[in-house]
């Protein structure tokens with residue numbers, strides 16, 4: 001049996017089979033990031049850091065099944081973008097980098113959508129589909145590192161074209177409207193006056 005090399009507070013990765021009372025979506029096994037909060041002989045009280053954010057207490061795992069957790073590697077978007085084909089496909093989702101090469105053939109949404117989501121932040125594409133919690137739980141299996149968000153292209157702000165400067169002075173407009181009203185009135189008045197004058201003459 002392996003010597004106990006872990007202490008309370010250590011960050012570890014635990015291989016475990018999850019299921020039953022821990023959430024129906026978590027059936028299956030896999031490496032998950034965890035921190036040890038208490039030690040019970042060969043059993044550990046661990047707090048899982050999964051996408052589902054489940055606090056799993058008193059999960060029995062053997063010491064031989066623990067391995068120290070290395071800090072995640074940080075990739076730039078340019079580095080991730082090099083993995084953009086069916087033989088080597090990486091995705092950026094939620095600030096994390098996933099190598100989904102082995103998943104391409106099994107992805108229920110098809111490999112094309114995954115390939116078209118390479119080389120960019122695919123978070124919106126992923127969220128727009130409304131992936132289930134089991135889909136999210138699967139992601140840990142493909143996690144390879146974090147993304148350096150400063151490597152994302154800066155969004156260019158849209159500035160609308162400047163409006164032409166209209167003449168704000170409405171005086172001349174008002175005079176024209178007034179004349180349009182007064183001139184016909186004056187002509188009418190003149191006509192009535194002439195008729196009146198010629199009749200009385």
Ligand code: HEM
Nearest residue numbers: 098100108109113114117122125126129131132135138139
């Ligand atoms: C590691 C990343 C991904 C995993 C593990 C994953 C997993 C899955 C799973 C398990 C499903 C079945 C439905 C569900 O359970 O939600 C699914 C469906 C689907 N996924 Fe993904 N997916 C990933 C990334 C993506 C990305 C980036 C896109 C889009 C660019 C995408 C598009 C789709 C589509 C279109 C469907 C089909 C939805 C339907 O037919 O209703 N997936 N995915």
